[in-house]
Structure formats: structure tokens, C-alpha cells
Amino acid sequence: MPRPSENRLVLPVSFALLENIKIYFEENLPNDALDLLQHLVISGKRTTAPPGSRANSVLPPPSYLDLISTLAVHPRHTTYAKSRDDHQAAINALGYLQLLPALVSVKDSGMAQAFRFEEGRSTGTQHWERGTKRKAMVALGGSEAAAFDDDVINHPIARDSVWTQAKDFWHIVGWAINCAVWHRRRWECWQLWLEFMVFVMERDLEERIALRDAGEEGEGERLEESILGRFLLLNEHGEGRQVWKRAAKAIFADGEQRAMNEFPPVWREETKVPKEDDMEFYKAPSIYRDVEDPSKDWLSRTGPGVRDLRIRLITLLLHITHCTPSTSLSPSSLSDLLASHITHLPYPIYTSLLRASPLSPLPPSSLSTLTQTIASWLIDHAAPANPEPDEVPTQDTLVTCFLPFAANTSSLEDNARLSWAVEILQRMYFDAHRDVGPTRAFVKAVEAGIAARARHVRDAKVRGGVRGEEDEGFKQQILESSWRMRVLIEAVQGGVARRAKRG
Structure with missing residues (x-):
């Protein structure tokens, strides 16, 4: 879990010092500028404040954060860097950005003012200057605010900012x-930035x-x-x-x-890759050194x-x-929108997203709602609708609305997806109720659903070629899901019995 912010007091960089930092950037010495900025944000400014007062950090105006956030991901300093120093600027820029939320609040840091997309794209300098001047004008408070009115950094990367080149965050x-x-190499850069x-x-x-x-x-x-x-x-x-x-x-x-x-x-030309024998470019090491040939994993699991x-x-x-x-x-409409995309994802990605994990940031209630929504779209039309779709289902709800049914088609894929969704709901229930055992009706419903899905796909046509291999895989997934559901019930029953003996 990330450490909370130190919530330091934020002070603006003095005008004279900011001019030096600006010169470093404009003379194409970004590492020198970033070293100085990093020292200022970590060490702060010496003051006559009494002992025990809040520590402080000295930060530049938002227009500088705009440039730094672009340096961290721009092709010129990442996948198309000409030297180790060029690439080091991207590393230092990202390191500096990561310090900000650790030391100061987002509200005080100026990031909210810096991380704004311009209205539409423009290739003209005039539009760029309007945008960067607007950001420069939002200083961090104090009497020096007016000093940054015309603080435009004359740097090629500033004119090619991610905030002007991208249409929006999405x-x-x-x-x-x-x-x-x-x-893959561009993904490595964007992954760290995102x-x-x-x-x-x-x-x-x-x-x-x-x-x-x-x-x-x-x-x-x-x-x-x-x-x-x-x-x-x-x-x-x-x-x-x-x-x-x-x-x-x-x-x-x-x-x-x-x-x-x-x-x-x-x-x-963001994806342009330097030739292997091109000595003018520096090839940075990959962050996925343990993946020798990732192409298969990339294409099947994104x-x-x-x-x-x-x-x-x-x-x-x-x-x-x-x-x-x-x-x-509304939350329910958003869940429907997200579920409509998840339902049609390739099966390995579908199962990786619908997966209960104590380390996942997605709350169990949200995962439950998404899974119920997907199951309700896949399930046999004879299944009664869940009267409380926004609530985590009880054993009675699972028995009545989910467990005993097959999919509404005889497709091997649909039945495999439904079996996974029902399995996740079952697993989530017992994760949340560790002292509760399955009722007889629950066990009976699980067996009825396993039999219904097996019966439903018994005569399903297996396609030829690669599609046929996928269908055979879906058959195996249905069998494995059924096995896991039975094993879970046995494990829960055994745990309840052991606790009863001890108690």
C-alpha cells in the first residue's frame, strides 16, 4: 500500500533560481535542471519557522510540470533517444514526478493545473504559447505569482507536449x-507514465x-x-x-x-524503431528482461x-x-457499460479481469455487480431475475438465480464464460462468509448447474481448424470449473466440520 503523503508546505521557486532552471532546459541540459528541481523538492527551503513546523518543498510553476511530464514519455528521450544522457532525462523526469505525491498534496503541487489537455490540436506556435502561458500563470501562490505570467519555456519538447498532442486522456x-x-517498447514507456x-x-x-x-x-x-x-x-x-x-x-x-x-x-512516427546497426541511437534496456520472446503472451493477453x-x-x-x-x-449504468466490454473479451483476459483477489483495488461489491451483470446476460432465460442486483448475493439468491442453470445458448464458449462467472460468485460468497457452510440446497444447485451445462454442450458442434482448438479448450475449461466448484464445497464443508469439533 502506498505511503501517505507527507503533506509538506509548498513554496514557489524564486524568480532568479527559476531563470537558471529555465536556461538549463532551453540549453538542452534537462538532467541538470531536473537534479536541481529534485534537490528543491526534497530539501525544501531553509526558514525561520519554529521547530515542529511543517516541512516544506520548493516547486516550479505548472508549466514546468507540463514539460517534465512530457520528457518522461516522449520518443526523443525514450525509444528514440540518441544517447544514454537523453534517456536518463526521461528516467529523471519520471522520478521527479513520482516524488510529488509522496511529499506534497496533489492540490498544492500544481499537477491539477499542469495536467490539462488543450482544446483541439494545433501545429501553430501561437496556440502552444497560449496554452503554456495559461499554465504558467497558475503559480503556487504568494507575491511572485505575477512573475510567471510570460514564463514560456523555449524547448522543442515543450512545443510537442503530450498535453497538446493527445486529444484527451482516453x-x-x-x-x-x-x-x-x-x-512493446512504447508500451514500457507508457505503462510507467500511466x-x-x-x-x-x-x-x-x-x-x-x-x-x-x-x-x-x-x-x-x-x-x-x-x-x-x-x-x-x-x-x-x-x-x-x-x-x-x-x-x-x-x-x-x-x-x-x-x-x-x-x-x-x-x-x-512514435513507433519508429532505430535500426540495429544505427550507432546514432541508444537502446535502453527493457523493463521485462525475464521475457525472452513475449510476442505470444502479448498477442493473447495484451x-x-x-x-x-x-x-x-x-x-x-x-x-x-x-x-x-x-x-x-449512474453506478449501475456504468457497470452495464463495463460489463458489455468484459463479456466479449478473449477468454484468458475475461477470466483475468473477473478474478477475486485480496490484493485487487476493485472492491468485492463492484466485482460482484460486474459478475452478476455478465452472468445475467449469459444465463438461461428460465433463470429468475435477481431482485437485488446491486447487493452481494446470498446463498438463497445464488441457488435461485445463478447456480443451477446453463447458458442461454449451446455455445461452448458461452457456457465456459457462464461457468466461470458462477464460480467467481460462489468463491466470493465463501470468502466473505468463512464460518458458513453450504446448505443442502446450495450443493444440489451446484450439481444441477454442472449437469445442465454438460448436457447443454453435449451436442455442440466443434468447429474446424484454429476455432476447433478453441472449442476443445472451452470444453476443458467447463470441466475444470466444475471440478473447482466441487472442491471448494468440499473444502468449506471440511473447514466447518473441523471448527465444530474444536468448538
């Missing part, structure tokens, strides 16, 4: 996951909810003005469900042509790290809909 998410399928961004959004929501619960008023506690809220346009009146649909499409991007068209590269990213983003979306009444989408 463009980046969708493109990054597309990279996980087709462009992990930082997601952490900042999580911390931002936590801080705002804490302020709201403490009764403070103002924009600081409004979730609509959070970084995630602005990415979802919650602060824009009249915006409907389209942004939510775009977010869901981005989270479940799969590298297919449709996803590639909707979420294209952020930068032109790359390592994607599952965790998807789960964290799903959790954030569900969290903000529960906590913000003004969203254009």
Missing part, C-alpha cells in the same frame, strides 16, 4: 494498450473526499474539479455519456484495427501490466460515480 490510455499488443497518472488521480480523489468529509467548502473538495473529473468532463455542463463510452473503449482497447483507428499514435491498469481505471470510474451525484452516468 486517447493516451487506448493508444498505450494498443502499444501493449504491437509496440501508472504514475493513475496513482495521482487516486490520491487526488482521496484528498478531495477527505476535505469534503471534514466539511471544507470550495473547489478543493469538489470531485468534479479533480483531475479524473476533468478527464471525464464532469466540470462541463451538458456533456453526456459519450466521454464514458470513450473511456470504456480506451480501457478495453485490443490492438485491432478499430481500436487503432480510434486511438492512433500520440506523436507522428501484455503484462495491462490487467492491473484496467482494474485500477475501472475502480476509479466506479468510485467517482458512487461519490459524485452529478455524473451523467
Whole structure:
């Protein structure tokens, strides 16, 4: 679990020192600039404050954070770096960004002002200057605020910022996951960048909810003005469900042509790879050194790290809909939207997302709702509807609405997916009720469902070729799921019996 922020007092960089940092950047010495900034954020400024006072960190204005966040992921400093020093700038930039939420609050850091997308794309300098000047004007408070009015950093990367090149945050998410399928080295860069961004959004929501619960008023506690809220346009009146649909499409991007068209590269020629014998470029070591030939894993499971990213983003979306009444989408409607994508994912990805784990950030209640929704779409039409779909199902609900049924088609795939969903609901129930054993009706319903699914697919046609191999795999998945459900019941019954003997 991440450590809480030290919540230091934030002080602005003095005008003279900021001019030196600006010169470092403009003279293409980013590592020198970042070393100085890192010293300022860690050591802070010596003051005459009495002992026991809050420590402080010295931070630049938001326009500098805009540049630093771009350095961390720009091709020129990552996959297309010309030297070790060029690549080191990306490493140092990401390291500096990761220090910010650890030392100061998101609200005070200036990240909320820096991490904003410009309205539409522009190739002209005038539009870029308007954007960076607007960010530079949002200083960190104090008498020096006016000093940053015209603080535009004359650096090629600043003119090629991720915040001006990407259409919105969901463009980046969708493109990054597309990279996980087709462009492994770009995915490595985007993965680290997105992990930082997601952490900042999580911390931002936590801080705002804490302020709201403490009764403070103002924009600081409004979730609509959070970084995630602005990415979802919650602060824009009249915006409907389209942004939510775009977010869901981005989270479940799969590298297919449709996803590639909707979420294209952020930068032109971003995926260009230097030739092996090109001595002008520096090839950074991969963060996946233990994967010798990842291509098969990449194409079948959409790359390592994607599952965790998807789960964290799903959790954030569900969290903000529960906590913000003004969203254009209710929690139940969002669950339906997410479930509609999960249902059609390739089976290995489907099972990896619908998986109960104590380490998962997705709350059990949310996982239960998603799983119930998917099961209700797959299950036999004779199954009665769950009267309380937003609640974690009881044994009686499982017995009545889920356990004894096959899928509503004879498809091997549909029955395998349903069996997995029902198995997850069963497992989640006993994880939450460790002192409760299954009733006779529960055991009978489990056996009835296993028999119904086996009977339903007995005459299912197995396709030829590669599809036939998939069908044989679905047959095996149904058998293994049935075995696990029986073993779980035996384990729970044995545990209850042992506790009864001891007690």
C-alpha cells in the first residue's frame, strides 16, 4: 500500500533560481535542471519557522510540470533517444514526478493545473504559447505569482507536449494498450507514465473526499474539479455519456484495427524503431528482461501490466460515480457499460479481469455487480431475475438465480464464460462468509448447474481448424470449473466440520 503523503508546505521557486532552471532546459541540459528541481523538492527551503513546523518543498510553476511530464514519455528521450544522457532525462523526469505525491498534496503541487489537455490540436506556435502561458500563470501562490505570467519555456519538447498532442486522456490510455499488443517498447514507456497518472488521480480523489468529509467548502473538495473529473468532463455542463463510452473503449482497447483507428499514435512516427546497426541511437534496456520472446503472451493477453491498469481505471470510474451525484452516468449504468466490454473479451483476459483477489483495488461489491451483470446476460432465460442486483448475493439468491442453470445458448464458449462467472460468485460468497457452510440446497444447485451445462454442450458442434482448438479448450475449461466448484464445497464443508469439533 502506498505511503501517505507527507503533506509538506509548498513554496514557489524564486524568480532568479527559476531563470537558471529555465536556461538549463532551453540549453538542452534537462538532467541538470531536473537534479536541481529534485534537490528543491526534497530539501525544501531553509526558514525561520519554529521547530515542529511543517516541512516544506520548493516547486516550479505548472508549466514546468507540463514539460517534465512530457520528457518522461516522449520518443526523443525514450525509444528514440540518441544517447544514454537523453534517456536518463526521461528516467529523471519520471522520478521527479513520482516524488510529488509522496511529499506534497496533489492540490498544492500544481499537477491539477499542469495536467490539462488543450482544446483541439494545433501545429501553430501561437496556440502552444497560449496554452503554456495559461499554465504558467497558475503559480503556487504568494507575491511572485505575477512573475510567471510570460514564463514560456523555449524547448522543442515543450512545443510537442503530450498535453497538446493527445486529444484527451482516453486517447493516451487506448493508444498505450494498443502499444501493449504491437509496440512493446512504447508500451514500457507508457505503462510507467500511466501508472504514475493513475496513482495521482487516486490520491487526488482521496484528498478531495477527505476535505469534503471534514466539511471544507470550495473547489478543493469538489470531485468534479479533480483531475479524473476533468478527464471525464464532469466540470462541463451538458456533456453526456459519450466521454464514458470513450473511456470504456480506451480501457478495453485490443490492438485491432478499430481500436487503432480510434486511438492512433500520440506523436507522428512514435513507433519508429532505430535500426540495429544505427550507432546514432541508444537502446535502453527493457523493463521485462525475464521475457525472452513475449510476442505470444502479448498477442493473447495484451501484455503484462495491462490487467492491473484496467482494474485500477475501472475502480476509479466506479468510485467517482458512487461519490459524485452529478455524473451523467449512474453506478449501475456504468457497470452495464463495463460489463458489455468484459463479456466479449478473449477468454484468458475475461477470466483475468473477473478474478477475486485480496490484493485487487476493485472492491468485492463492484466485482460482484460486474459478475452478476455478465452472468445475467449469459444465463438461461428460465433463470429468475435477481431482485437485488446491486447487493452481494446470498446463498438463497445464488441457488435461485445463478447456480443451477446453463447458458442461454449451446455455445461452448458461452457456457465456459457462464461457468466461470458462477464460480467467481460462489468463491466470493465463501470468502466473505468463512464460518458458513453450504446448505443442502446450495450443493444440489451446484450439481444441477454442472449437469445442465454438460448436457447443454453435449451436442455442440466443434468447429474446424484454429476455432476447433478453441472449442476443445472451452470444453476443458467447463470441466475444470466444475471440478473447482466441487472442491471448494468440499473444502468449506471440511473447514466447518473441523471448527465444530474444536468448538
